[in-house]
Amino acid sequence: MAKFRLSTEERKDIFLYSTEIENLFINEFLPDAPGDYVKVYLFGLMCARYDQSIDSERLAKSLGLSEVDVEEAWIYWESKGLVRRKTERNAEGEEVSSLSFVSQIEALYGKSEEAPEETQAAETETEDEEVPFYISIDSMDFDEIMNDRLTDKKLRELY
Template identity: 30%
Template sequence: MTDITLHTKSKSTVTCVSNTFIDEYMADANGEFVKIYLYLLRCINAAENFSISKMADKFDHTEKDIKRALKYWEKKHLLQLEYNSGEQLTGICLCEPVSAVTQDSEHAEKPTEASSVDIRPSYTKDQILSFQNDEASSDLLFIIERYIGHPLSIKDYETILYWSDELKFSTDLIEYLVESCVDNGHKSIRYMDKIALSWSASSIRTAEDARRSSSAYKQTHYGVMKAFGISGRKLAEYELELIDKWTSQFGFTLDIISEACKRTLQATNQPSFQYADTILENWHKCNIHHLEDIAILDTAYKKSKASSSRNVTVNKTAANRFNNFSQRTYNFEQLEKQLLNN
């Protein structure tokens, strides 16, 4: 494994952690991923070369674990991975964390991009103030601040007002939304907003609807954790997103997802969500809906593999010119006697 040059766009010469990272990125990330990112911040000042293997030894992880963490932070635009022509990782460039407000303003300038899909009203200061002063809303905002452990920002007020004004969420539903997210270790309003949009798309309008939906959602989470043998930690955001993809986008039930998890462990000896995702994507393309469909697919695959193996054997035999001669067996003891008699 080659050494990797770690460098940064920041001119800072001390180890410091951005408030933006703490406020908007850290809460949603896997704890191990946070450790890796903080270690990169520490190492950047020494300007030393290091390798994935050295970092893996430092944290008693596998190299795949380290790469997974790096790719997660690259996806969040907190770093850039640099490769040479041989696709070897040669550099890691740390980027300045960008706040959600800055990202939203950048996206607003590009109406043709993805942000145009989720067009939200622009609330005035008077509208936000009116929302804050409303008795029911005031109590709700106080409860939310108690849950998340810090005062709400203007951006947070706008988001919560959007839930109430546009999504037509009741105060009970919003309170349950915040409560359930915090119980699952997610205190970010941005994360809660994703859940709110998902609920709205699923026509969830009451807290009772949300409880029923969350109950089924949690059962799937626990089922996946049990199938993978995961305990002692909560699922990371990207893992939750994959489970949501398997259930919502692919429409798979827990028994099929658990089968994919089992096969993943058999193939990799570790709970790889990416590997399971590959299996489930293939099953989705093959229109798998029940466990019986998987058995039929397995049988067809084995037959195809056996047929392919026979064809290879026949071809190898045909290609060998010495097989044109008839095969003979010899009694070597008899031949030896004949030679001695001569």
């Protein structure tokens, strides 16, 4: 049987490609976030996905914002748990921040690092509980549900 070595062409211009956005971001964070902060987040995410470095001045200039606006946006997204910032000093003594984008899917439903014993203990505890297999929507206003944003709080109320 023939073996293949697969590769793709080197990306020459990141603006010719696409950047994936989690639906949780669109549903949970986009509606309440200031528009300029969304611009900073999306542009930064694009740069991060393609391993591009950018400084605050260039980012601000690209988006038509001030450097203060860019800094406030990163503080906002850090407070929401969507980015993590690590600040260090380089060899010249300049402050350099590294930003990591946090997957909300993994943060909320992510990989379990539990030991097998812990998982087994959790399964044993839930065996005694009655867990419904479905949720009845008879008593709910279906139109209200379909036309309303589904937030974490509302999901908890439904379940």
